[in-house]
Amino acid sequence: MxxxxxxxxxxxxxxxxxxxxxxxxxxxxxxxxxxxxxxxxxxxxxxxxxxxxxxxxxxxxxxxxxxxxxxxxxxxxxxxxxxxxxxxxxxxxxxxxxxxxxxxxxxxxxxxxxxxxxxxxxxxxxxxxxxxxxxxxxxxxxxxxxxxxxxxxxxxxxxxxxxxxxxxxxxxxxxxxxxxxxxxxxxxxxxxxxFTAPNATPVPTVPFQLMQQAVYQAEHPLVVIGQALAQFHLGAAVQAWLAAQGFPFVDLIESKGVVTESMSQFKGTYHGKIANAALQAQVEQADVVFLLGSSLSDVNTAGFTHQFDPEHTITMTPGVISIYGETLVEQSPEHFPTWIQQLCQCQRATPMPSSAPTVPVRPAEPVPQPQQPVTQAFYQAALAHFVQPNDVVITEQGTSQFTVEDLRLPTDAEVITQPLWASIGYAFPAALGSLLANPNRRHLLSIGDGSFLLTLQELGFAIQHQLTPIILLLDNQGYTIERVIHGEQARYHDVPQLNYQHLLMAFGATPETYRFAKITTETELITQFRNLQHATPKLTLLQIRLQKLDAPKTLRKFINLLYDDE
Amino acid sequence: MxxxxxxxxxxxxxxxxxxxxxxxxxxxxxxxxxxxxxxxxxxxxxxxxxxxxxxxxxxxxxxxxxxxxxxxxxxxxxxxxxxxxxxxxxxxxxxxxxxxxxxxxxxxxxxxxxxxxxxxxxxxxxxxxxxxxxxxxxxxxxxxxxxxxxxxxxxxxxxxxxxxxxxxxxxxxxxxxxxxxxxxxxxxxxxxxxFTAPNATPVPTVPFQLMQQAVYQAEHPLVVIGQALAQFHLGAAVQAWLAAQGFPFVDLIESKGVVTESMSQFKGTYHGKIANAALQAQVEQADVVFLLGSSLSDVNTAGFTHQFDPEHTITMTPGVISIYGETLVEQSPEHFPTWIQQLCQCQRATPMPSSAPTVPVRPAEPVPQPQQPVTQAFYQAALAHFVQPNDVVITEQGTSQFTVEDLRLPTDAEVITQPLWASIGYAFPAALGSLLANPNRRHLLSIGDGSFLLTLQELGFAIQHQLTPIILLLDNQGYTIERVIHGEQARYHDVPQLNYQHLLMAFGATPETYRFAKITTETELITQFRNLQHATPKLTLLQIRLQKLDAPKTLRKFINLLYDDE
Incomplete structure (x- = not known):
């Protein structure tokens, strides 16, 4: 050597x-x-x-x-x-x-x-x-x-x-x-x-004066957490600022958990007109919206149905500061951290009083009915209870992304997904990469059988490197998100039906190194989830059988909004 | 409907x-x-x-x-x-x-x-x-x-x-x-x-006068078959012309079988300085070389070691006619068929007398030694006997391509490979596509375990469409061609070791629909090959265990020539 x-x-x-x-x-x-x-x-x-x-x-x-x-x-x-x-x-x-x-x-x-x-x-x-x-x-x-x-x-x-x-x-x-x-x-x-920070350039004065004013005076402020806060590792700074000011905040599907959702000021994951009524009302009544690190896209906003009034919105993305509909600053993206740190210097006279959370923290475990086939709704309820603090939840941009968006994540849990590029097959290898980088965090992957097919050879990688993701494989016999979009029964949405236990063994898993279960009933799902909460980490694949048209309700609403212009 | x-x-x-x-x-x-x-x-x-x-x-x-x-x-x-x-x-x-x-x-x-x-x-x-x-x-x-x-x-x-x-x-x-x-x-x-032929443009006179002259006068002509003859479906026309004129010919790894190799004038698959001595001599003594439809590349020519003397070579590729080192015509590729047809009008006074073939047609079955582990050399000998007339042999551009190049193919058998782009993972899906297009021809796929890994999910496609390729999976525990190039024992050449029987079952194969055997000895290989010659077509996967450094001799020579300048 x-x-x-x-x-x-x-x-x-x-x-x-x-x-x-x-x-x-x-x-x-x-x-x-x-x-x-x-x-x-x-x-x-x-x-x-x-x-x-x-x-x-x-x-x-x-x-x-x-x-x-x-x-x-x-x-x-x-x-x-x-x-x-x-x-x-x-x-x-x-x-x-x-x-x-x-x-x-x-x-x-x-x-x-x-x-x-x-x-x-x-x-x-x-x-x-x-x-x-x-x-x-x-x-x-x-x-x-x-x-x-x-x-x-x-x-x-x-x-x-x-x-x-x-x-x-x-x-x-x-x-x-x-x-x-x-x-x-x-x-x-x-x-x-x-690896040092970029050379300091003077922070532009005017925008931050206006931001200080907004922070000080706002009666109904709302902070929107965007993905660039994760990208530039600014979640902790913003979280401390939110805690000190008492501001209510929301995140987006791109940024779930970047600021921990267990904070009392968390109002939910905002998703345009498919968000719940309370959340929509919160957005609509805001007198100042701080939109931090998000370039809104069709998926994030449910077909551009977000209700941020430009005249009341302060936007910072890597490279651009816009205030009340006016683009004031355009600079290199590298100054984004400085801007956010500067915002975090803006203080109220006294913190805002806290209001009641709109989403419960970690809901109770749903009560399974024996012999009752698992539905999407039951899966979602069970998953909401199953997620633990500090978990990383990776979702393929299929039904899984919509399953996860209504969860309120426990402390320091976060979601990884790919809402803009949205490439099918991304989530499984990405989960392995994330887990390898941070093996101390539990990793849950929620993915459909259609998506898993594209990149499944990385099972070999997972086994070789003894990685222990919990793979929640939604076996809905094809591309369910696409079925909801168009052609519910069309044959082009079908994919080969795999035997996942054979697949694990094909890639070298041995009975000692993996856990597999085929789940069809609510009771089986709850039993497996309970067992997993305290089990030794192992490569785990739960094949959860769902009806092929069983999709989250929010997905159906989303599709209606997204394809409105067609 | x-x-x-x-x-x-x-x-x-x-x-x-x-x-x-x-x-x-x-x-x-x-x-x-x-x-x-x-x-x-x-x-x-x-x-x-x-x-x-x-x-x-x-x-x-x-x-x-x-x-x-x-x-x-x-x-x-x-x-x-x-x-x-x-x-x-x-x-x-x-x-x-x-x-x-x-x-x-x-x-x-x-x-x-x-x-x-x-x-x-x-x-x-x-x-x-x-x-x-x-x-x-x-x-x-x-x-x-x-x-x-x-x-x-x-x-x-x-x-x-x-x-x-x-x-x-x-x-x-x-x-x-x-x-x-x-x-x-x-x-x-x-x-x-x-779908009609392109509008006729006048065939340039001078080059074809020179070609007629060359056809008429050549004492030691040699025709080189290139891939563009397959691409433009000109193999049959050239084959008829060769038969009529009695010209000796060679093909290249890119064009094996485009003109059937069972013809008596076939001299072998030419591969620069790794070709056998007789073939090299044939090329060197040629007074005219007709190089038809090949843009010579490093792989085809074993590192540009081909011995076609430009002063004695007539080259036609889609778009270009060069004669004796001079580029005479540059036109759209679409005129290539017309050019080849025009060449096929060129006649000798009398056909050339035939000489003895340099490569035997379908060698005898090699005699297996019981308990003797299969080697690359034995596999090659067994395959040479196993290939039948009209077979399509698809080879990944790993060791397999070099295994196949020394075979003399029986009547109307052909090879599909990808010598220029040379993308690992190509051969398995390509074999399925070829088979679906032409299910009446038997398809043999020779592929290593490293290559198969990249695109193996199309096993689902094969099973769904009841395709029946014979997959000769060379289990040499990684990327053997790369080991020969550099880093024989380097860990980066290792790949996960798969259980192929589980893999077939994972993708839905049932005992009735597939044939699988794990082969380690010469006897096992010969037994399987014999059984297959008359067996009902089924999806077949023979896992042939080879030592990880066991590569065709021509591959080692090739590597030495290809990387000569490094």
Whole structure:
């Protein structure tokens, strides 16, 4: 075993520098799929005792898994090969861009000589041009850099700085002849500076004067928690501010639990016109809305039916401050944390008096009826009781997302979902990535059989790394969310019916290492949930049989609003 | 059931027109994954009795499967949703572009109104711009068209014409509000014209005079069969010409069996300096080489070690005629068939006398040693005997491709592989697509365990559609081709060890519908192969255990040549 921070050849190289940077950024596992253009770089991972190579079943899964890891840890990296690898991953990577998750993709490229000589080599389009795939990533808004012999440390530094300051993903191309490029070890000194806050720019005065005024004077304020607060790790700061001021707040499906929902001021998860009446009333009567870190989308707002009156709304997103319908500031996204911290300096004279919560904290366990088939409604009620403090609940953007949105989460529990990019198949690998990054938190995955099919080979990854998610697999025989949208009985919504116990065994699970149950009745579900509350963590898959048209009520309302214009 | 050619709403629409066009092009099955932006289009498939919707486990698999289907049938179509769907598929689709396989992707887009109003909707990047993904496809060189209310029939016609005349893939965007756009039924009359040969342009005189001269005078001619002859369905024409002239010929790994290898003039599969000595001598002594339909790449040529002397070579690829080192003609790829037909008019005074074949036709069955573990060499010998006339042999571009290249295929057997794009995971879905398109041919798939992992969920597809490939799964515990390239014992080459019998059962196989055997000895392999020769077709998976470093000898030579410059 070679000394940490030194490559397989003994020299300090660009590969070692890159890995030192990742390690400084808290990364302990690197994901991906090997390919001939990246193998020498991978050697540098294997020689380290402080980083683990965790190969995936395919590249798309690696991209999803890295996304889940970065959501917990604030950074993740995965490695693909040129062309075929990076394009297999690109949908998952686009999701990191769209949702703002700082993932680095390291792409092994053909040698500099091959590129210069425009050779017709495998994994290229065969036209002698090697920048097509970088251009495609740029089209997605993803920053790309390529290591060259005189632009190596700088290339690494730029992508890392991008990740750290904007929380957006980045792409680093590493030609396979440059993995052993020597780097002067003195550059290691620079690494901590890559992770510092961006240079301070003066906080714009006017908007924050208006914010102070609003904080001071508001009679019916409402704070809306958006996903960028999670992205920039600002949940705790905002939570402390809310506690001190006594402000009521809501979150969105994109940001459930970013500020803990167990606080007394939590009013619910707001979802436009499908939110409950009390919540809608709260929004409508607000004299000031602080909309923090959300760029509202069709899914988040139930078809843009949100009732935030621009004239009473103060919006801060990474890059933009708008006050009362007027865009006052447009700056780089990296200043968002400073803005939020500045807002958190705004004080009332006295905290607002607390009002009664509109949603009960942890409802009672529902009473199961023997032999009664599980319904979506019963599943939702049982899950609401089952979720524990500090849990991570990952939901596929199918019926599960709508199941979870009405839950009031216990202390420090949070939800991971993907409401804008909304890529089917995301949730399972993302759950594994999140769990690997933070194994001390219990992870619940709520996912349908249709979604699970897309990326199921990561069962191999889960078993290999002894991960212990609780997979609540809603076996509703196809794409139920799509059935509700259109074509309830259409055959195109059917998927193959799997035997999940065989599947677990196929991927190497042994009776000692997994827990499986097929659940059809309410009693079976409650029994399993009760047993799990105190059981030893194991890879658990509960196959919960549901009728194929049994969907959350909110989903049906949502669909009506979303497709209103069609 | 609605009348064929009329949509679910009774009107004749652009969706019906598109499907009528595909049906005219021999398509009987349409692949893909449903999503909310494409559901109404899918309805038009379900109402027809002459087309079947065949949903896939995920979009990448759909793209691969469509590629296999198009290789048999000359055309294929698959449907994805906007953003997440098309980007999941894009690696497979890029392979169709790179290898020249005419696949149409139909992408369901957000409504025209949503796009015009620049709404922040799911599956978009959230920036109000909806053409990013089309631009990415264009970067790959793929033609894109989008249906609009006054450019609907024309958009369909253009993509189909592209597919038919250039054998390249194309992308058709269909906004979800336009699926029911009425189309005058009179346009149906046009459909046959979409499938006619391109307008004749005069064949350039000079090159073909030189070709006639070469055909007439050559003392040691050699014809090299390239993949574009398969792509443009010119194998039969060239085969007849070769038979009449008595010319010796070779094929390449990209084109094995395009002209049947059972002909006496077949000299082998040429692979640069890893070809056998007799074959290399044949190439070196050639006074004229006719290089037909191949753009030589690193893999095809074993690191550009081919010995075609430009001064003695006549090259025709789709778009380019070069003679003796001089590029004489550059035209649209669509004229390639005319050129080849013109070449096939060139005649010798008398056919060349035949020489002895250098490779035996169908070698004898190797004699198994009881208890002797199967080796790569034994597998290769057994496979050489096992392949039957008219078989389709699909090989993943791992060790399997090198196993197959030294086989001399029996009459009308052919190989499908992907030597330029070389995307791991391609072969299994492609085999299913090819088999579905041409169920009368026996399909053998040779694939490693590492490759199979990437796309294995299409086992569900195989079982659902009662497909009966013979899967020769080389269980060599990881990515053996990569081990040979670099890092023989490196952990990153390991993959989870699967239990394939459980896997088959997980996807719904029942004892009546599949055949499985785990093979470790030579005797077991020969016994299974013998049994299979006369057995009822069933989904068959033979798990053939090999040592993890046991690779074809040609692969090791190849690797040495390919990475010579590193």
């Amino acid at each position: 070679v000394k940490v921070g030194q490559g397989p050849m003994g020299l300090y190289t660009i590969s070692d520098y890159l890995l030192d940077v990742l390690h400084y950024g808290q990364i302990r596992e690197v994901f991906g799929v090997p390919g001939d253009y990246n193998l020498r770089f991978l050697d540098h991972i294997l020689t380290r005792s402080d980083l683990e190579w965790c190969g995936n079943g395919n590249e798309l899964n690696a991209a999803y898994l890295a996304n889940g890891y970065a959501r917990q840890l604030g950074l993740a990296a995965f490695v693909t090969t040129y062309g075929v690898g990076e394009l297999s991953a690109i949908n998952g990577f686009a999701g990191s861009q769209t949702e703002g998750v700082p993932v680095l993709e390291i792409v092994g490229l053909p040698t500099t000589a091959t590129q210069q000589q425009q050779k017709r080599v495998h994994h290229s389009l065969g036209d002698g041009q090697f920048d097509h795939f970088q251009t495609m990533h740029q089209e997605l808004g993803i920053m790309t850099e390529v290591v060259s012999s005189n632009h190596a440390v700088a290339a690494v530094n730029r992508v890392i700085r991008k990740l750290v300051t904007t929380k957006q993903p980045a792409y680093l191309g590493l030609p396979s002849d440059l993995t052993e490029l020597p780097v002067h070890p003195t550059f290691k000194q620079l690494i901590p500076t890559l | 609605v009348k064929v050619g009329q949509g679910p709403m009774g009107l004749y629409t652009i969706s019906d027109y598109l499907l009528d066009v595909l049906h005219y092009g021999q398509i009987r099955e349409v692949f893909g994954v449903p999503g909310d932006y494409n559901l109404r289009f899918l309805d038009h498939i379900l109402t027809r009795s002459d087309l079947e919707w065949c949903g896939n486990g995920n979009e990448l698999n759909a793209a691969y499967l469509a590629n296999g289907y198009a290789r048999q049938l000359g055309l294929a179509a698959f449907v994805t949703t906007y953003g997440v769907g098309e980007l999941s598929a894009i690696n497979g689709f890029a392979g169709s572009q790179t290898e020249g396989v005419p696949v149409l992707e139909i992408v369901g887009l957000p409504t025209t109104a949503t796009q015009q109003q620049q709404k922040r909707v799911h599956h978009s990047l959230g920036d109000g711009q909806f053409d990013h993904f089309q631009t990415m496809h264009q970067e790959l060189g793929i033609m894109t068209e989008v249906v609009s209310s006054n450019h609907a029939v024309a958009a369909v016609n253009r993509v189909i014409r592209k597919l038919v005349t250039t054998k390249q893939p194309a992308y058709l965007g269909l906004p979800s509000d336009l699926t029911e756009l009425p189309v005058h039924p009179t346009f149906k009359q046009l459909i046959p014209t979409l």
